[in-house]
Amino acid sequence: MKVGIDKLHFATSHLYVDMAELATARQAEPDKYLIGIGQSQMAVIPPSQDAVTLAANAAYPMLTAADIEAIDLLIVGTESGVDNSKASAIYVAHLLGLNRRVRAIEMKEACYAATAGVRLAQEHVQAHPDKKALVIGTDIARYGLKSAGEPTQGGGAVAMLISADPQVLALSDQSCLLSEDVMDFWRPLYHTEALVDGKYSSNIYIDYFQDVFKGYLEATETQPEALTALVFHLPYTKMGLKALRSVLPMVDEAQQATWLAHFEHARQLNRQVGNLYTGSLYLSLLSQLLTDPDLKAGDRLGLFSYGSGAEGEFYTGELQANYQQGLDLGLPQRLTKRQRVSVAEYERLFNGQLAWKAEDQDLDYQNDPHRFVLAGQRDEQRQYFDQQAEKQL
Numbered sequence: 001m002k003v004g005i006d007k008l009h010f011a012t013s014h015l016y017v018d019m020a021e022l023a024t025a026r027q028a029e030p031d032k033y034l035i036g037i038g039q040s041q042m043a044v045i046p047p048s049q050d051a052v053t054l055a056a057n058a059a060y061p062m063l064t065a066a067d068i069e070a071i072d073l074l075i076v077g078t079e080s081g082v083d084n085s086k087a088s089a090i091y092v093a094h095l096l097g098l099n100r101r102v103r104a105i106e107m108k109e110a111c112y113a114a115t116a117g118v119r120l121a122q123e124h125v126q127a128h129p130d131k132k133a134l135v136i137g138t139d140i141a142r143y144g145l146k147s148a149g150e151p152t153q154g155g156g157a158v159a160m161l162i163s164a165d166p167q168v169l170a171l172s173d174q175s176c177l178l179s180e181d182v183m184d185f186w187r188p189l190y191h192t193e194a195l196v197d198g199k200y201s202s203n204i205y206i207d208y209f210q211d212v213f214k215g216y217l218e219a220t221e222t223q224p225e226a227l228t229a230l231v232f233h234l235p236y237t238k239m240g241l242k243a244l245r246s247v248l249p250m251v252d253e254a255q256q257a258t259w260l261a262h263f264e265h266a267r268q269l270n271r272q273v274g275n276l277y278t279g280s281l282y283l284s285l286l287s288q289l290l291t292d293p294d295l296k297a298g299d300r301l302g303l304f305s306y307g308s309g310a311e312g313e314f315y316t317g318e319l320q321a322n323y324q325q326g327l328d329l330g331l332p333q334r335l336t337k338r339q340r341v342s343v344a345e346y347e348r349l350f351n352g353q354l355a356w357k358a359e360d361q362d363l364d365y366q367n368d369p370h371r372f373v374l375a376g377q378r379d380e381q382r383q384y385f386d387q388q389a390e391k392q393l
């Protein structure tokens with residue numbers, strides 16, 4: 001039985017900052033950000049969006065009443081959690097109106113957690129083919145204003161419906177995993193921004209990719225040429241290019257050219273959004289499927305997931321006949337229609353997040369066009385609002 005991704009949808013903010021403008025403001029050459037880092041625009045997440053609202057905004061447009069009825073597992077992968085006890089998945093299940101009989105949990109292992117969710121959901125559906133699982137990777141990447149990591153910020157959520165006989169991608173049973181204790185990127189509980197050893201993290205990423213990629217090929221006796229394209233976690237799009245280049249000597253020149261050409265499609269949308277931690281690999285998959293004209297049913301895609309700390313996994317998926325039907329087809333246009341903000345406005349929004357303190361707080365959400373917004377905090381409880389239904393949740 002085939003099990004895999006049946007639907008794939010994305011949400012981010014309606015605001016972005018231009019990377020050439022940000023580079024100039026930081027006394028850097030624009031080409032450092034545009035080419036050296038590989039980012040053209042960066043999503044600016046306003047205070048009215050958090051990991052919960054991004055997740056719900058990503059999922060609700062793709063879910064039918066029949067999907068909601070069949071979903072008995074919700075896994076939210078995030079490293080931007082809003083509570084140390086209560087899972088963001090509980091809030092998300094409530095916002096989406098999921099069945100009360102759903103198992104709703106939050107998972108954490110840096111940018112890797114959504115992949116853990118997908119793999120567990122796959123096993124769940126294999127055991128219960130009449131059920132569906134909803135897996136969402138949702139994050140806001142924050143390193144701090146004027147930090148080296150600043151041009152690799154961003155944010156958003158990718159929602160995936162996992163089912164039997166999936167429309168989009170049938171996932172391989174086998175995968176290759178690696179996890180070790182590495183201090184390349186972390187965020188102690190008292191920090192709102194990540195701590196990172198940037199160059200070290202980039203080197204570890206490549207080491208992990210090579211290890212699990214080669215491990216997968218060996219264990220499954222797969223020739224690298226059997227993979228039409230390789231899709232990567234993209235903390236910044238140059239990172240995926242570096243990893244891809246590191247394995248090009250394994251294939252002949254024609255295959256190298258094919259992989260490089262497909263990769264340009266896989267990074268197209270990530271170039272406009274930036275990092276979104278857990279969702280990044282799956283935004284890249286969406287980018288590949290939405291923008292690449294040279295794909296066909298039966299093509300096998302390799303997926304590399306990496307979470308600092310560190311955990312990596314490589315697995316594959318086979319493209320299904322009507323894969324376009326399960327995709328977020330309006331996404332490229334939505335990204336084009338976003339509003340550009342100045343560097344000063346981006347800095348104001350960056351500093352305007354709900355503060356980690358007990359007092360009541362109100363957030364300005366009037367200009368946020370998304371259905372689900374964070375309206376503030378009352379009696380130490382987050383206040384979510386459904387703008388479509390005009391009701392407090």
Ligand code: CAA
Binds near residue numbers: 198
């Ligand atoms: N034109 C073209 N290219 C230029 C240029 C110019 N004018 N000026 C500089 N460059 C190039 C540099 O040569 C360099 O290219 P290479 O990496 O290919 O050598 C690139 O631009 C970046 O320049 P620097 O190395 O000087 O950049 P930096 O020191 O300011 O920091 C960074 C870069 C380390 C990625 C930093 O942004 C960072 O720490 N980011 C966060 C950490 C991160 O994303 N790590 C990735 C792996 S960890 C992971 O994947 C998990 C996760 O999501 C966080």
